[in-house]
Amino acid sequence: MICWFCSLREAQVKHTYGIDMYGEVDAKTTSALTDIAYRVRHVEVPRCADCHRRHRQARFASNLSVLFFIVAVAAAPAIILKWTPPLISGIWLGLAVGLVLTALVSVKLILKGIHSLRKSHAKYPEIQELLKQGYRFGQRPKAGIPKSDPSRKASEEETSSST
Numbered sequence: 580m581i582c583w584f585c586s587l588r589e590a591q592v593k594h595t596y597g598i599d600m601y602g603e604v605d606a607k608t609t610s611a612l613t614d615i616a617y618r619v620r621h622v623e624v625p626r627c628a629d630c631h632r633r634h635r636q637a638r639f640a641s642n643l644s645v646l647f648f649i650v651a652v653a654a655a656p657a658i659i660l661k662w663t664p665p666l667i668s669g670i671w672l673g674l675a676v677g678l679v680l681t682a683l684v685s686v687k688l689i690l691k692g693i694h695s696l697r698k699s700h701a702k703y704p705e706i707q708e709l710l711k712q713g714y715r716f717g718q719r720p721k722a723g724i725p726k727s728d729p730s731r732k733a734s735e736e737e738t739s740s741s742t
């Protein structure tokens with residue numbers, strides 16, 4: 580199978596990009612108990628070793644950009660509250676902003692010519708199909724009591740009206 584991300588190289592099983600999605604949530608509340616049923620689907624996107632490596636590097640660079648962004652934001656109170664001399668906070672801010680931009684450009688360059696993971700979340704046919712069915716990313720509904728999916732509710736109303 581050809582790698583979905585570059586459409587060039589042969590995909591390898593050990594580099595497959597796997598992601599879990601859940602859906603068809605069915606929440607029923609009976610007195611004090613809430614019974615939640617849902618399905619989990621594991622989607623596998625064929626990927627080659629090179630794309631896997633580039634995705635890892637891109638994630639690293641993108642994490643760095645977040646880190647530098649926090650460092651840049653931290654310069655604001657330093658300037659306002661005069662924690663450091665203006666020259667120092669100026670260098671601090673300039674350097675951090677420069678590093679944020681460098682990291683962001685690196686992500687672009689690393690992923691040049693291949694699809695990003697985010698793109699696969701939006702464009703991979705099997706994922707698209709599941710999203711259309713109301714599936715979401717993750718292994719389980721998030722904290723709190725989830726609501727039934729609209730499709731579930733609709734089918735439930737249908738059955739109750741027919742009886």
Ligand SMILES: [Zn+2]
Nearest residue numbers: 582585627630
């Ligand atoms: Zn590839």
